[in-house]
Amino acid sequence: MHEIARVTLENEMDLILAHRRSMRLGEVAGLSLAAQTSFATAVSEVARNTIEHGKSGCLVLQVEVESRDTYIVACINDEQLEDDYNRQGLSYAKRLVDKYNVTTKGAETSIELFYSVSPAFKIDIHKLDEWRQLFRNEPPVSAYDEIKRKNEQLQELSEKLKKSEAQYKTLTGSLPLIIFSIDTEGQLLYANEWLTRLTGFTADGLNTSGWKAIVYEEDYPSFSLLLKSNIRQGATTVKTQTRIRHKVGNDYLWHQVSLSPLTDDKGALLYWIGYIVDIHAQKVVEETLKDNAELKQTQEELKRNQQTLEQYIEELNRSNHELQQFAFVASHDLQEPVRKLLFYSDFLMSRYASAIDKKGLDYLNSMQAAAQRMRNLIHDLLTFSQINREEVRFKEVDLNKIVADACQDFEMVIEEKGATLHIATLPTVWSDERMMRQLFENIISNSLKYSKPSEKPVIDISCEVKDKTIELRFSDNGIGFNQNYLPQMFTLFQRLHTRENFEGTGMGLAICNKIVEMHGGKIWAEGKEGEGAIFYVSLPLKAAGN
Amino acid sequence: MTAKNILLADDDPEDKSIIQDAMETLHSADVMRFADNGQHAWELLEQYCAKDFVPCLIVLDLNMPKMNGAQTLAKIKDDSRFKNIPVIIYSTSINPLEKERCLSLGAHAYFTKPVSFKESVETAKKFLAFCERESLAQE
Numbered sequence A: 001m002h003e004i005a006r007v008t009l010e011n012e013m014d015l016i017l018a019h020r021r022s023m024r025l026g027e028v029a030g031l032s033l034a035a036q037t038s039f040a041t042a043v044s045e046v047a048r049n050t051i052e053h054g055k056s057g058c059l060v061l062q063v064e065v066e067s068r069d070t071y072i073v074a075c076i077n078d079e080q081l082e083d084d085y086n087r088q089g090l091s092y093a094k095r096l097v098d099k100y101n102v103t104t105k106g107a108e109t110s111i112e113l114f115y116s117v118s119p120a121f122k123i124d125i126h127k128l129d130e131w132r133q134l135f136r137n138e139p140p141v142s143a144y145d146e147i148k149r150k151n152e153q154l155q156e157l158s159e160k161l162k163k164s165e166a167q168y169k170t171l172t173g174s175l176p177l178i179i180f181s182i183d184t185e186g187q188l189l190y191a192n193e194w195l196t197r198l199t200g201f202t203a204d205g206l207n208t209s210g211w212k213a214i215v216y217e218e219d220y221p222s223f224s225l226l227l228k229s230n231i232r233q234g235a236t237t238v239k240t241q242t243r244i245r246h247k248v249g250n251d252y253l254w255h256q257v258s259l260s261p262l263t264d265d266k267g268a269l270l271y272w273i274g275y276i277v278d279i280h281a282q283k284v285v286e287e288t289l290k291d292n293a294e295l296k297q298t299q300e301e302l303k304r305n306q307q308t309l310e311q312y313i314e315e316l317n318r319s320n321h322e323l324q325q326f327a328f329v330a331s332h333d334l335q336e337p338v339r340k341l342l343f344y345s346d347f348l349m350s351r352y353a354s355a356i357d358k359k360g361l362d363y364l365n366s367m368q369a370a371a372q373r374m375r376n377l378i379h380d381l382l383t384f385s386q387i388n389r390e391e392v393r394f395k396e397v398d399l400n401k402i403v404a405d406a407c408q409d410f411e412m413v414i415e416e417k418g419a420t421l422h423i424a425t426l427p428t429v430w431s432d433e434r435m436m437r438q439l440f441e442n443i444i445s446n447s448l449k450y451s452k453p454s455e456k457p458v459i460d461i462s463c464e465v466k467d468k469t470i471e472l473r474f475s476d477n478g479i480g481f482n483q484n485y486l487p488q489m490f491t492l493f494q495r496l497h498t499r500e501n502f503e504g505t506g507m508g509l510a511i512c513n514k515i516v517e518m519h520g521g522k523i524w525a526e527g528k529e530g531e532g533a534i535f536y537v538s539l540p541l542k543a544a545g546n
Numbered sequence B: 001m002t003a004k005n006i007l008l009a010d011d012d013p014e015d016k017s018i019i020q021d022a023m024e025t026l027h028s029a030d031v032m033r034f035a036d037n038g039q040h041a042w043e044l045l046e047q048y049c050a051k052d053f054v055p056c057l058i059v060l061d062l063n064m065p066k067m068n069g070a071q072t073l074a075k076i077k078d079d080s081r082f083k084n085i086p087v088i089i090y091s092t093s094i095n096p097l098e099k100e101r102c103l104s105l106g107a108h109a110y111f112t113k114p115v116s117f118k119e120s121v122e123t124a125k126k127f128l129a130f131c132e133r134e135s136l137a138q139e
Helices: A012-028 A033-053 A088-096 A125-137 A143-174 A193-199 A203-209 A217-230 A280-355 A358-386 A399-409 A411-417 A433-449 A483-489 A508-518 B013-025 B038-050 B069-077 B096-104 B117-138
Strands: A002-009 A057-065 A070-078 A099-105 A108-117 A178-182 A188-191 A238-245 A252-263 A269-278 A394-398 A420-423 A428-432 A458-466 A469-476 A522-527 A533-540 B002-009 B032-035 B054-060 B087-091 B109-112
Touching: A002 A012, A002 A033, A002 A125, A002 A143, A012 A033, A012 A057, A012 A070, A012 A125, A012 A143, A033 A057, A033 A070, A033 A088, A033 A108, A057 A125, A088 A099, A143 A193, A178 A193, A188 A203, A193 A203, A193 A238, A217 A238, A217 A252, A252 A280, A280 A358, A280 B117, A358 A508, A394 A399, A394 A433, A399 A411, A399 A420, A399 A433, A411 A433, A428 A433, A428 A533, A433 A458, A433 A469, A433 A508, A433 A533, A483 A522, A508 A522, A508 A533, B002 B038, B002 B117, B013 B032, B013 B117, B032 B038, B038 B054, B038 B069, B054 B069, B054 B117, B069 B087, B069 B096, B087 B096, B087 B117, B096 B109, B109 B117
Parallel strands: A420 A458, B002 B032, B002 B054, B054 B087, B087 B109
Antiparallel strands: A002 A057, A057 A070, A070 A108, A099 A108, A178 A188, A178 A269, A238 A252, A252 A269, A394 A428, A458 A469, A469 A533, A522 A533
């Protein structure tokens, strides 16, 4: 069945329209004028009945194309039970048409009147469309017809709108975000279900309690500014991010708030529509990424610093190595001429003393003493330059043997000065034997050297094992030193005493310091002028990593 | 045949004359034979060998041009003709590591050069003592 046109049946005017349209359908379907009249009359009879007795009646003009027969059909629908009204018009109408049909469905009655079309008259889809177009565009037969048509269109539109609104409501209701409209005063006009599901507030409830009830305290000022100021100033779309309280668990979750102005045709602001959507996960990811980025940046900075540091260390090592090489070469090559100076001055004194006068011999003596000092300096400088990491050869070293060797070396001085040495039993230390010997020699030699002329030197060497280190203690009854000079005592070429009083190059303790440093230990001293000195050396029992 | 000759290789003429002076003091002026460097010493050794006599002692300075003391020492100790001749390293250097290295290469002793006339005579005496010992061992 193909619908062609429709006429609502409400009053007499509609009856005329129904008659006219039926005639016209008959005409276009190629019926004779008599046939047209018969069909139209039949329709009019039934329609009159509906108008007089029925409810919400409607005529639908249709075309039925069956395999052999083709009919034009008028279907009169009525929301009234067939039995409820007089059917005398119907019995007349039945006789005017080729076929009729009465069906009831619930409270609805449908009467179909069939009028056969000549088989020679071909009706196809294009023709049906053409007819529909024809009926739609037919000029209104009367002012009433015109109004009625407009009315029908409006009705249709309104129904569509209702349907569409219902659809949108369902849609917005089921969306997991808050959709709302708000007036320029910030009062909610509408909000979808999600507002209540998320916050527990209805639109009215929120208007009463205010947004403060659901917006995180810290975020409220900017949110409030948006609501109070921005939307009043009529800005375009405004957006902000704020934390909104979830009714479940009362957690504040990050949301994006977006508001867009809704204006009329002339651009005047009507109200604002907006949405609030959960961006908590995104925010968490963002924060994490930001943290990661910061971490990465810090790491990179550290790496850069490390590289710079490594560069410095490399440079320092190189420069250190160069200096060491220089010290070695210089001191080695300087030994040669100094030795010659010593030899020839001695040769002169031993073989030609009788040929030189007293002043000449004095000067020769001074020359020899100067050459000797220089030789000592070169010797110490060479020793100092040879104390470096590459030269350290660690092994178990018995300090008792070291101290015995040192005493043997100083045998003559000890005897000469009448010195007494008290030596405790010492442990075995993981160290470089040669350097240990140097260390002990230098400290003992210091004590012997800086003794009081009035007193015989007494030197005590003891040892204490502390956790993983040993602490060696060398105390004497010598001239001591002013504690103020302690910091420079262990640096190169620092002399506390004039050369006239005490021989020395000023390198002995610097050498000690370097040796102890190479062993990962510490050296320090205590003293008072005129009251002796105590030197401490602490060394790890086993070197790091061993 | 071992001659009572001491071969001293040193590029420093003064050091050579110091030892010569000391030897003269000890009435052994004809004992010393001198080379200017390691290579020269090697050449002399080859010549001595051809004439079938070798020195009783070889004394090598360390720091020399062409072939230094350590290289010469190694070469001597690697040659069956000369490896039994005692070698003394004679240097200004007091570096104990240097001494260790030379002894490990097969040197019999490591002498530091004298700083006094008395020391130079002592050194010359020790050289001669080495020679005497060598001669005794030969006989």
